[in-house]
Structure formats: structure tokens, C-alpha cells
Amino acid sequence: MKRVVVTGLGVVAPNGINVPEFRKAIESGKSGVRFSTELELLRSGCQVAGLPNFESNVLNEYFTSNTLRNLNSTGVQYGCAAAIEAWLDAGLQVGEQAVDLDAGCVFGSALPDLSFGSELISKAIASNGARIGTRYIEQIMGSGTGAYITGLLGLGNYSVSTSVACATGTEAILNAANRIRAGFAKRMLAGSNEATDAYTWFAFDGMGVTNKYSNHDADGASMPMSQHAKGFIPGAGAGALILEDLEVALARGARIYAEIKGGWTSSGGGRNGGTMTANSFEGMVWCIKRAMLDAEVEPGDIDLICGHLTSTKGDVKEVQAWAEALGRRGSEFPVINSLKSMIGHCLGAAGSIECVAAVLQLHHSFIHPSINCQLPHQEIIDLIDEQRIPQHILKCQMKVVAKANFGFGDVSSCIFFSGI
Amino acid sequence: MERSDVFALLKKLIWEYLDEDGKNSDFEEHSNLLRDLHINSAHLIDLVIDVEDQFDITIEDPMLGKMTTVGSSIDVILSKLR
Numbered sequence: 001m002k003r004v005v006v007t008g009l010g011v012v013a014p015n016g017i018n019v020p021e022f023r024k025a026i027e028s029g030k031s032g033v034r035f036s037t038e039l040e041l042l043r044s045g046c047q048v049a050g051l052p053n054f055e056s057n058v059l060n061e062y063f064t065s066n067t068l069r070n071l072n073s074t075g076v077q078y079g080c081a082a083a084i085e086a087w088l089d090a091g092l093q094v095g096e097q098a099v100d101l102d103a104g105c106v107f108g109s110a111l112p113d114l115s116f117g118s119e120l121i122s123k124a125i126a127s128n129g130a131r132i133g134t135r136y137i138e139q140i141m142g143s144g145t146g147a148y149i150t151g152l153l154g155l156g157n158y159s160v161s162t163s164v165a166c167a168t169g170t171e172a173i174l175n176a177a178n179r180i181r182a183g184f185a186k187r188m189l190a191g192s193n194e195a196t197d198a199y200t201w202f203a204f205d206g207m208g209v210t211n212k213y214s215n216h217d218a219d220g221a222s223m224p225m226s227q228h229a230k231g232f233i234p235g236a237g238a239g240a241l242i243l244e245d246l247e248v249a250l251a252r253g254a255r256i257y258a259e260i261k262g263g264w265t266s267s268g269g270g271r272n273g274g275t276m277t278a279n280s281f282e283g284m285v286w287c288i289k290r291a292m293l294d295a296e297v298e299p300g301d302i303d304l305i306c307g308h309l310t311s312t313k314g315d316v317k318e319v320q321a322w323a324e325a326l327g328r329r330g331s332e333f334p335v336i337n338s339l340k341s342m343i344g345h346c347l348g349a350a351g352s353i354e355c356v357a358a359v360l361q362l363h364h365s366f367i368h369p370s371i372n373c374q375l376p377h378q379e380i381i382d383l384i385d386e387q388r389i390p391q392h393i394l395k396c397q398m399k400v401v402a403k404a405n406f407g408f409g410d411v412s413s414c415i416f417f418s419g420i
Numbered sequence: 421m422e423r424s425d426v427f428a429l430l431k432k433l434i435w436e437y438l439d440e441d442g443k444n445s446d447f448e449e450h451s452n453l454l455r456d457l458h459i460n461s462a463h464l465i466d467l468v469i470d471v472e473d474q475f476d477i478t479i480e481d482p483m484l485g486k487m488t489t490v491g492s493s494i495d496v497i498l499s500k501l502r
Contacts (some may be wrong), residue, residue, distance in 0.1 A: 066436050066463065118461050130478075134462040 004177045005420060006088025010082035010191070011356045014050030014235050014343040018060075018085055021101035023360050025342065026368040031219040032343045033233050038198035039116075045212030048221045049195060050235020050344030052078060059084070062094055062152060068322030070135040073116040076353075078238035078349070080152070081146035082174060083107070083189055086240035087135055091254055095199045097154050101359045102186040105159030106176040107146040107240075110348025110407075113195035116140060120292060145193055157185045158187035165407030166308065167265065168192045169239060169351020170415050171210045176243050177260045177415075191240030194349035201234040207277070209312060222345075223310035224338035225319070225389055232310040235344035237316055237388035239352030241359070246420065256420055257363045261400070262295030263415035264288075274410035278314070284290030287394040287407050288325035288404065295416040303398035304367055306358040308405045309338035309372060310345050316379045318406065323383050333384040334402070335394065337370035351405040351413065358403040362417050367394040372398040421501055426475075426494050433470045434490070437463045449491030476502060 009019050014032025016022030025032070032050050039047040042412050056077045059068060062084055083105075087094060120136045138144050141205040143161035150159045158179060164171045166318065169192035176190035204210050210232035214221035249256055268274030268283020272376050291309040292299065304321055319336065339357045346353055361367055369390050376386050431447060434457065438445075438474045442457040459467065468479055468487070477500035479487075487493040 064439065066438075069436065131465060133469055134465050 001107045001181045002183055003029040003179045004243050004260045005249050006241050006257040006260065006359050007244050007249050008086040008092070009239070009257065009356050009359060010085030010089060010240040011353055012052050012054055012078040012082050013237045013353050014052050017052055017054050017066035019089065022356070025338065026360070027359055027366060027383050029369040029371045029393070030342060031371065033218045033221050033251045033273065033312070035215070035218055036198060039201060042198055042202045044198070044202050046201070046205050046210035046231070047204045047215040048218040048233055049201060050233060050237070050346060053299040054078065054081070062351060065241070070133065070399065072119065073113045073139040073144070073195060074236065075132045075193045076139050076145045076148060078236065079191065079193035080148050080413045081106060082191055082193070082238035082240040083149045084152070086189065086242050087190070090242040091161060092242070094153065095340035098135050099156040101156045101233065103155045104151050104176070104185050105155045105181065106158070106160055106163035106172045107144065107149060108164070108172040108192040108348055109142070109194055110163055110165050110168045111194065111197070111200045112140060112200035113197055113198045115195060118199065138277055149189060151188065155189060164265065164411050165409050165412065166293070166345070166347060166350055167405040167407040167411045167413035168348040169353065170355060170403060170405045170413040171243055171265045172352065173243070173260070174263045174265055174413060174415055180245050180395070188243045189240060191238060192348050192352040194236050194347045196236040204234060211311065220372050222311045222341050224307070224311045224341050224370060225315050225376050226373045227377045228329055229315060229377070232288065232312055232340070233344035235346040235395065237343070237349045237353055238344050239315055239356045239357060241352070245361050258359045258417040260419045261297055261418050262291065264291035264415040265411070266290065268410040268412070270410050276410055279317070279406045279410050279412060281317060283410055284318065284321035284406055285325045288321065288414050289404055291414035291416065297400055297416045299328055301400040302326065302402050303396070304361065304401045305334050305337045306354055306401060306403045307336055307337040307338050310340055314406070316377055319380050321381060329383055331385040331387070332373070333388050335367055335386070335388050336367055336392060337390055339368070344404045354405070355403050355415065358401050358417055362398055362401045362419065365395060365397050367396065369393055423494060423496070423498065426497050427490070429474055430471070430490065430493060430497065433474060437467055437485060447490070449494070451490045451491065452488060453490070453493070470495060478502065
């Protein structure tokens with residue numbers, strides 16, 4: 001089996017719209033959660049969100065003016081920007097190169113961009129049968145972002161767009177890594193995106209899963225693992241990683257951020273307490289254990305868990321699942337943090353943005369703070385030493401970093417990164 | 421509106437859809453939109469919408485087939501303007 005390494009990173013996150021800005025933000029614990037006038041207009045209970053401070057003109061250099069005209073889906077914009085940044089970061093060229101049959105793309109998203117879809121609906125209703133233009137389908141189809149990326153970069157090996165709810169990003173990266181491991185591809189662009197879309201956020205709000213009580217305090221609204229956690233804060237953005245066969249990366253002298261040791265994606269099957277909206281405990285534990293087996297990682301190797309940890313009651317269950325799967329408790333438990341404390345829950349983009357953060361922490365030897373958790377949930381500190389939840393940046397060399405996401409439909413995805 | 425005026429306005433609209441090869445091609449009345457100027461068939465529909473907005477006309481589907489070259493497109497536009 002081939003070894004797979006990460007050689008490029010790209011991100012559009014609520015607290016940083018490129019990798020250098022994002023790294024600085026997560027090191028300092030900077031929040032990207034802001035008041036959303038769109039949520040206010042909808043009279044949503046939760047009116048704050050993780051909003052990328054994004055200007056689409058970063059795409060001007062790479063697409064024709066005609067393509068950019070009416071490129072209005074924020075999800076597609078974020079995805080393309082993150083993908084281009086990752087590609088360039090890996091030292092690769094964007095241009096008119098021939099199709100590369102050894103390079104492919106897996107790019108996912110959890111939800112359609114209903115804000116963009118609403119433009120289509122309004123235009124269709126007002127059209128009275130007149131033509132509405134050709135730019136809607138390519139941006140609203142599930143594989144739209146992937147199609148823009150593969151077309152721009154000439155990726156001919158494999159091009160799929162995946163969707164696994166909140167586990168979408170992590171699964172996309174594993175999916176792409178496994179293609180290289182199996183020898184089917186030499187290089188893969190992997191990632192996921194989610195649009196700035198108040199309509200889907202409003203629908204989550206209606207389910208009672210968002211925090212409706214912190215509209216006056218955006219920075220403090222997302223509080224994973226806290227005793228005060230009252231629901232998640234929705235967010236948007238994209239993350240992208242360039243994965244390569246280790247031999248290919250070494251041969252071209254590429255910078256190597258990390259190795260993907262392996263991982264697993266699975267479902268609890270909607271049994272044993274698993275439902276559309278809740279993960280089964282057994283399903284989460286099994287996924288983590290199976291991922292360790294695949295990655296040949298021992299529980300004691302893991303220095304950091306970059307959790308899913310959404311700022312809901314699911315956080316307690318997740319920490320319990322990690323403790324059960326690893327057989328580690330108290331002060332023996334790995335350090336655990338949640339990027340969502342700073343950016344909210346970017347839904348389909350969560351996994352890929354959080355994997356970018358995980359790789360940055362491993363490569364640059366730091367652990368970002370898990371903010372807004374001054375008082376951890378009692379059931380969490382009954383299980384692990386509260387010092388394992390960092391309030392401030394920690395500087396340390398790490399052997400293995402674990403990243404997992406759990407999502408609607410009882411799905412789990414867990415991946416392990418290490419140095420080479 | 422004179423034919424030369426329509427040509428100038430149409431050229432401006434078409435220019436937005438041209439790739440580098442298209443921009444470097446001769447732009448004449450006989451230029452074929454798909455073959456010579458490399459406009460793809462989907463963008464041709466967007467161009468027709470731009471033409472409708474620019475000249476405040478409606479071009480029905482059966483007329484689309486006649487808009488194969490710059491010159492034939494001008495013919496369609498002028499027939500609608502009359």
C-alpha cells in the first residue's frame with residue numbers, strides 16, 4: 001500500500017480566508033463568529049454565524065471574466081479559492097497544462113446553497129417563460145464546485161463530489177487518500193465547502209439545535225465542551241488539501257506537512273440509539289477503533305484529538321466515545337480541542353477546515369486553544385482532566401493527531417495524521 | 421439603428437464570452453460564433469439573453485438557429501428592431 005502525504009493546504013474560514021491568516025487566528029484563539037443580518041431578517045432565534053470575510057476578487061486571476069460573471073454561489077467561490085490556494089501551496093501550477101490522468105479530485109458539501117437556489121426560484125417565477133441563463137445548474141448541482149476545480153486544474157484521474165453530512169470533509173480526504181494508497185492515483189485534491197446560506201441555518205434553528213441565547217456575544221457564542229453550551233453556531237467556508245503518493249512528493253522535492261496514516265468512515269446504522277440526528281455511541285467508538293486499526297495507530301500514540309465537538313449536548317457523548325475507544329481517562333487522556341469554538345459549525349466544510357487546522361498544528365508544533373470553555377461540562381471533567389482542554393496555545397511536538405467528525409444520519413469519520 | 425451600430429454593440433457583448441483564442445481571431449461579419457470565436461453552446465444562450473437586454477427585443481427559439489455568424493446575428497437583431 002502506498003504512503004500518502006499532505007503537500008498543500010488551502011482554506012476559507014470564518015476567522016481567516018487563507019492559510020497564513022487562518023493559522024494566525026487559530027494560534028491566538030480569534031473568533032470568526034459574527035452577527036448575521038440575514039438571520040436577523042428571517043427572525044431566526046440564532047442570529048450569529050461563522051461568516052468568512054471573503055472577497056471573490058481573489059478568483060479573478062484564475063477564471064475568465066465571463067466565468068466570474070454570475071458566479072454567485074458563495075459555496076462554489078469558497079471551494080474554488082481554497083482549492084487554488086492548496087494547489088499553489090503545493091508548488092503546482094494553475095494554467096493551460098494538459099489533463100493529468102494521475103491526479104484527481106474529491107470535493108464534498110453537505111447541503112445545497114439555498115440562498116443561490118432562491119435566486120433561481122425568484123428568477124424562474126418572474127421570468128414568465130423567458131430564458132433565465134445557463135449559469136444556475138453548474139452552481140447548484142452537487143458536483144458543481146468539483147467541476148469548476150477539475151476544469152481549472154485539468155484533473156483527469158477521478159472527480160467525485162461526496163456528501164456525508166457533517167463528516168463530509170473528513171470523508172472526502174480519506175476517500176482521496178485511499179485512492180492514492182491503492183495505487184489508483186498519484187495526486188488528489190481533497191476538500192469540502194459550504195455556502196453562506198441563512199436558509200439552511202434557519203432550518204437548523206427550527207430544529208432547536210442552534211444557540212439562540214448569545215446573539216449579543218458573537219465571540220462567546222460557540223462553546224464546545226462547556227457547561228454553558230446551548231447549541232451550535234452555523235458557519236460557512238471551505239478547506240482543501242493536496243495529497244500525494246509519498247514517493248512522488250519526495251521525487252519532486254515537495255514540502256511535506258504530514259502523513260495520512262489512515263482512517264475510517266462508517267455508520268451506526270441507525271441502531272443502538274443512533275437516529276437521523278444523533279450518533280449511536282457504539283457507532284462512534286467502532287469508527288475510531290477501526291480507524292486506529294487501519295492507520296496502525298495505538299491509543300497511546302495520540303497526542304491531540306481535534307474533535308467534532310459542536311457546542312451541543314453531543315459533546316459529552318463524543319468525549320465518552322473517545323475515552324472508551326482509546327481506553328484513556330483523566331490525565332492520561334490526550335489533549336482535546338474544538339476549532340468550532342472559534343468558527344462555529346461549518347457543516348459540510350467543517351471536516352476539511354478542521355483537517356487543515358489539525359495539519360497546521362502537527363506541522364508547526366502547536367495546539368490551538370479551545371475557547372469559551374472556562375467551565376467544562378461536569379460529565380466531561382468526571383471523565384478527563386480539565387487541563388486536557390487547552391485555554392491557551394500550547395507549544396509541543398506531536399506524534400499523532402486524530403481528527404473526527406460525526407454527523408446526521410448516524411455517520412462517523414476519523415482520520416489520523418502524523419509526521420513522516 | 422444602422423448595421424454598423426449593431427455590429428459595434430454586438431461585438432462588445434460577444435467579447436465577454438471570448439477566450440484568448442477567440443480574442444485573437446478575426447472578428448468579422450462572416451466569423452462563426454462556435455467555430456471561429458470558440459463560444460460554447462451554453463454561453464450562446466447567455467449571449468442571446470444579453471442581446472435581448474441590450475436591444476430590448478425578444479428572440480424566439482426558432483430564431484436561434486439562424487444566429488450562427490456575427491453577420492446572421494446582426495440580421496436577426498435588425499429584423500426584430502424593425
